[in-house]
Amino acid sequence: xxxxxxxxxxxxxxxxxxxxxxxxxxxxxxxxxxxxxxxxxxxxxxxxxxxxxxxxxxxxxxxxxxxxxxxxxxxxxxxxxxxxxxxxxxxxxxxxxxxxxxxxxxxxxxxxxxxxxxxxxxxxxxxxxxxxxxxxxxxxxxxxxxxxxxxxxxxxxxxxxxxxxxxxxxxxxxxxxxxxxxxxxxxxxxxxxxxxxxxxxxxxxxxxxxxxxxxxxxxxxxxxxxxxxxxxxxxxxxxxxxxxxxxxxxxxxxxxxxxxxxxxxxxxxxxxxxxxxxxxxxxxxxxxxxxxxxxxxxxxxxxxxxxxxxxxxxxxxxxxxxxxxxxxxxxxxxxxxxxxxxxxxxxxxxxxxxxxxxxxxxxxxxxxxxxxxxxxxxxxxxxxxxxxxxxxxxxxxxxxxxxxxxxxxxxxxxxxxxxxxxxxxxxxxxxxxxxxxxxxxxxxxxxxxxxxxxxxxxxxxxxxxxxxxxxxxxxxxxxxxxxxxxxxxxxxxxxxxxxxx
Amino acid sequence: xxxxxxxxxxxxxxxxxxxxxxxxxxxxxxxxxxxxxxxxxxxxxxxxxxxxxxxxxxxxxxxxxxxxxxxxxxxxxxxxxxxxxxxxxxxxxxxxxxxxxxxxxxxxxxxxxxxxxxxxxxxxxxxxxxxxxxxxxxxxxxxxxxxxxxxxxxxxxxxx
Numbered sequence: 001x002x003x004x005x006x007x008x009x010x011x012x013x014x015x016x017x018x019x020x021x022x023x024x025x026x027x028x029x030x031x032x033x034x035x036x037x038x039x040x041x042x043x044x045x046x047x048x049x050x051x052x053x054x055x056x057x058x059x060x061x062x063x064x065x066x067x068x069x070x071x072x073x074x075x076x077x078x079x080x081x082x083x084x085x086x087x088x089x090x091x092x093x094x095x096x097x098x099x100x101x102x103x104x105x106x107x108x109x110x111x112x113x114x115x116x117x118x119x120x121x122x123x124x125x126x127x128x129x130x131x132x133x134x135x136x137x138x139x140x141x142x143x144x145x146x147x148x149x150x151x152x153x154x155x156x157x158x159x160x161x162x163x164x165x166x167x168x169x170x171x172x173x174x175x176x177x178x179x180x181x182x183x184x185x186x187x188x189x190x191x192x193x194x195x196x197x198x199x200x201x202x203x204x205x206x207x208x209x210x211x212x213x214x215x216x217x218x219x220x221x222x223x224x225x226x227x228x229x230x231x232x233x234x235x236x237x238x239x240x241x242x243x244x245x246x247x248x249x250x251x252x253x254x255x256x257x258x259x260x261x262x263x264x265x266x267x268x269x270x271x272x273x274x275x276x277x278x279x280x281x282x283x284x285x286x287x288x289x290x291x292x293x294x295x296x297x298x299x300x301x302x303x304x305x306x307x308x309x310x311x312x313x314x315x316x317x318x319x320x321x322x323x324x325x326x327x328x329x330x331x332x333x334x335x336x337x338x339x340x341x342x343x344x345x346x347x348x349x350x351x352x353x354x355x356x357x358x359x360x361x362x363x364x365x366x367x368x369x370x371x372x373x374x375x376x377x378x379x380x381x382x383x384x385x386x387x388x389x390x391x392x393x394x395x396x397x398x399x400x401x402x403x404x405x406x407x408x409x410x411x412x413x414x415x416x417x418x419x420x421x422x423x424x425x426x427x428x429x430x431x432x433x434x435x436x437x438x439x440x441x442x443x444x445x446x447x448x449x450x451x452x453x454x455x456x457x458x459x460x461x462x463x464x465x466x467x468x469x470x471x472x473x474x475x476x477x478x479x480x481x482x483x484x485x486x487x488x489x490x491x492x493x494x495x496x497x498x499x500x501x
Numbered sequence: 502x503x504x505x506x507x508x509x510x511x512x513x514x515x516x517x518x519x520x521x522x523x524x525x526x527x528x529x530x531x532x533x534x535x536x537x538x539x540x541x542x543x544x545x546x547x548x549x550x551x552x553x554x555x556x557x558x559x560x561x562x563x564x565x566x567x568x569x570x571x572x573x574x575x576x577x578x579x580x581x582x583x584x585x586x587x588x589x590x591x592x593x594x595x596x597x598x599x600x601x602x603x604x605x606x607x608x609x610x611x612x613x614x615x616x617x618x619x620x621x622x623x624x625x626x627x628x629x630x631x632x633x634x635x636x637x638x639x640x641x642x643x644x645x646x647x648x649x650x651x652x653x654x655x656x657x658x659x660x661x
Contacts, residue, residue, distance in 0.1 A: 134579055141586045148593055157604045164597050164610050168536055171590055172528065175540075178583055179547045185576060186554030234613040293619055 005059040005072045007043045008082055008125040011036050016118035023111040030097050033114045037090040037121065044082035044125075051079040052477060056484075056494035058131070067192050067501050073131035075491055076481035077328060081128045081257055084332050087463060088249050088339050089121050091456045095343055096242035098452025099350070112149065120146035120246070127254050131495060133181050133191040136258065140177065140222070144170050147251060150243045151235065158238045166235035173221035173228075180214035187211060194495035197265050197488055212267040216259065216276075223255025225313055226283035229306045233290065236305075237298035241346025244298060248305050249339030253331055256312045260327065263316055264485040274407065276317030281411050284310030284418040291425045297345045297355035297433065304381060304425060305338050307418055314411050315396050322399035324482035329475060330392040333380075333467055337389065340377040340460040347373065347457060348433065351449055352440045357429065362438030364430075369454065371434050376461050378430065380468075382423035388467040393419055395475070513553055520546030533598040533608040540594065544587035548580045 015036030019029045050057050056075035060066055074082065096113070123143025130136040148170070152163035185191055187207055188199040200208055217228075224232040232252070236244050263272070287307025294300040312334070315327025349355050351367050364371035380387040393415060400412040467474065484490045492500060520542050527539025555573030559566035601608045 134582075138582065138586075145586075145589060145593070148590075152597060152600075155600050155604075158614075160597060160601045160604060161611060162613070164533055164594075164601060167590075167594055167597060168528070168533075168540070168610075171540055171594070172543075174586075174590075175543050175547050179550055182547065182551030182554050182576070182579070185551070185579070191575070234616065294615070296615060299615055 002057045002059040004043050004046060005057055005074060005129065006061070008040045008047075008086070009072075009122050009129065011039050011043075012118040012122040012125065016115040016122065019118060020112075020115040023115075026100075026111075029111075029114050033093055033118055034090070034097070036118060037086060037093055040121065040125065041083070041086035041090055044079065044086045047074045048076070048079035048083050048477075050074075051076045052480065055490055058494045066495055067190060067195055070135050071131035071192065071194075071495055072129040073193075073491065073495060074129055075484060075494070076477060077257070077260065077485060078128045080328065080332065080477060080481060081253070082125060084335050085124055085128070085250050085253075086121075088335055088460070089117075089124075089246060091460045091463070092242045092246045092249075092339065092343070093117065094459075095245070095346070095453050095456035096240075098450040098454075098456060099240075099242065099346070113153065116146045116149045117246075119143075120150065124250050124254055128257060131193055133184060133193060133196065137174070137177055137181055140254070140258075141174060143251065143254065144174065147247060151239045151247070153240060153243065162235045162238045165231055169221065169231040169235075173218050176214060176221070177218035180211060180218060183214065184211055192495070193261075193265055194492040195500055197492055198500050200266055208267065209270070209272070212262070212270065212272055215262050215266075216272065219255045219258045219262070220279075221255075222252065223259060223313075224252050224306050224309055225279055226286055226306070226310070227279070229283065229287065229309075232306055233294075233299055233302040236302045237296065241342060241349060245339045245342035245346065248302070248342050249335045252305065252309060253335050256309065256316075256327075256331055259313070260316055260324070260331075260485070263319065264324065265488055265491060268319070268486070268488065273317050273319055276313055277407050277411055280310045280313035280317050281414040282310075283307065283313060284414050288418045288421040288425065292421065292428075295357045297348065297357060297360075297429060298342065300357075300425065300429065301338070301341050301345060304341075304422060307422070308334055308338070308381070310418065311393065311396055311415060314415065315399065317411075318399055318403050318408060319486075320399055320403055321479065321482050321486060322395065322402055324485055325475065325479040326392065326395035326399050328478040328481055329395055329471075332474065332478070333388045333392045333464075336460060336464045336467060337377050337381050340457065340464060341374075341381065343453075343457045343460060344370070344374045344377065347449060347453060350453070357432045360433040360439060361436040362434070364434035366438050366440070367449075370449070373454075373457050373461055374434065375430065377464055378426035379423075380464055382426045383419040384423070386468060388464060388471055391468065391471045391475075513549060517546050517549045517553065520549065531609045533594070533601060533610060536610075537591065537594050537598060541587070541591055544583075544591075548583055548587070551576050551580050551583065 015032050018032050022028050022032065047057055051074050056073055059072045061070045061072065064070070096117075120143050123139050123141070123146060126142060127136055127139030130139050148163070148167050151166055152159050181191065184196065187203055188196060190196060190199060200211070221228045236247055239247065263276075284307050287303050287310060291300050291303035291307060294303060311330050312327045315323040315330065317323070345355050347370055348360070348363065351370060352360055352363060354360065380389045383389040383393045397412050397415055400408040400415070524539045524541075524543030524546055527535050527542065530536060530539070555576035558572035559570045561571040561574040598608045
């Protein structure tokens with residue numbers, strides 16, 4: 001079974017090479033990328049089942065045994081993230097193919113789009129599967145390098161302007177990450193995470209805290225946690241819709257995943273929990289207040305993205321079983337919903353010619369299907385019962401109440417306020433763009449929305465609803481994953497069956 | 502620091518400090534070229550830092566020197582990887598800087614447009630026009646009931 005483990009990384013990389021060579025045959029290119037991502041999704045699903053039933057799946061690459069060689073580890077958390085990310089990337093790929101068939105112009109994906117997109121997927125899956133700190137860094141670099149190309153796609157003036165901010169901030173965070181990897185190695189003499197789990201415990205408290213804070217700083221920038229989040233709303237909205245959607249869904253969540261992994265496996269307990277809680281509350285409130293002020297749909301969703309990262313950090317900061325479980329559920333929910341909303345924003349742009357709220361109106365009457373496609377995920381994001389957003393928030397708030405104390409109580413209050421403000425923001429967009437008198441930014445006659453774009457969005461909306469229906473079993477998986485994370489032994493024992501060297 | 506008692510050399514430590522310090526200073530600039538130079542310096546500083554984490558010694562090749570005198574090969578491998586990555590990212594940033602200069606004749610990174618608009622609005626203390634709605638039901642021709650056609654009283658009927 002563990003021979004399947006490299007496939008989620010290798011298949012997209014091979015696909016990238018093939019699509020690059022076959023750039024002249026767009027049809028073949030599309031078939032390869034769709035096939036590659038579908039394979040990834042299937043393998044990820046198999047891995048999830050395997051990890052749920054029999055514990056973490058481990059593979060030492062090249063047959064080199066663990067502390068020397070590199071391991072890939074798919075425990076339940078990693079496998080769950082793999083499944084969701086593969087499903088979302090596949091949907092977004094279909095959407096962008098639909099868009100590519102529809103319009104030729106600035107938004108049309110060029111030949112380089114497919115290879116870069118597949119490399120991005122490989123980076124994301126590599127980061128999820130990495131069982132080694134340096135391999136995690138390499139995964140981050142792969143996905144960042146691909147994201148640099150995607151965000152400056154076409155090289156227009158706005159994209160270069162916003163892209164340069166994004167590139168510089170990302171490189172800076174990578175430097176911090178790299179420096180902390182070097183320091184971790186200097187302090188412990190290993191980079192294998194399972195081995196680090198033991199060796200870091202033996203370090204003096206001050207050194208341990210310094211290493212933890214440096215890693216947290218690096219991941220905080222990538223996850224867009226409040227004081228480090230200012231780059232996100234400036235850079236995401238200008239990219240093509242599918243690119244923004246996949247960035248919003250996945251890239252920040254890879255940062256959150258890295259935070260979950262390091263906080264549970266490498267640095268459990270400790271003083272940082274308080275810091276995380278404070279930062280989580282600020283992220284929620286300041287992010288959503290930013291969203292209230294925006295008048296462009298894509299920028300507005302970027303701010304809600306930042307804001308809802310706070311919920312996940314809240315769960316991690318609690319570091320209780322319920323908190324972690326809620327955080328993992330929330331990550332899964334938020335990847336799906338936030339991607340859907342950006343895809344809908346892309347559809348609005350195609351249909352109405354703009355995503356600027358000042359120039360939109362009455363879309364619900366002009367394009368009823370678009371209205372439904374926006375309404376369901378928007379209400380889901382805001383946490384209207386009985387949708388998955390409500391369940392995720394409820395799980396986290398319950399965990400906060402159960403944890404007791406003043407700070408978790410304040411966080412519960414902040415979480416509730418954020419949920420209400422998200423509802424306000426979502427209904428504001430609904431009222432202005434969909435409900436008031438019809439007003440379109442373009443005077444052009446009706447554009448038919450490409451079937452594939454609508455189909456992919458419908459699929460993602462359906463996935464969001466499926467998360468609601470399957471919330472019970474999903475919570476079982478996340479609770480199990482959280483229990484494993486808090487235990488640490490299943491992970492360590494899977495990597496070193498014969499005891500840690 | 503290391504097993505055989507030789508710590509990292511002071512020169513290397515100072516070099517890391519100077520490189521990172523200069524890199525951070527340059528990063529704070531607005532022009533992309535200087536930021537790029539800053540990133541190069543910072544990257545080299547960090548690479549040196551990683552190298553400091555390992556044990557110095559003889560080349561780590563079996564047969565050339567006894568095992569306990571060998572230098573640590575892992576940081577060297579990491580540095581090689583990270584040099585390649587830094588190189589690639591530098592090349593990309595150079596391309597972005599060139600494109601920016603090509604398009605705008607300048608490689609400064611300006612503030613975001615929307616941000617500036619919002620700041621301007623905040624200074625004038627006004628709300629976005631779209632939030633006022635602009636029109637009630639009256640503004641929407643489809644929501645207003647058409648005025649009932651005025652009934653003309655004909656001379657023949659009614660109050661006669």
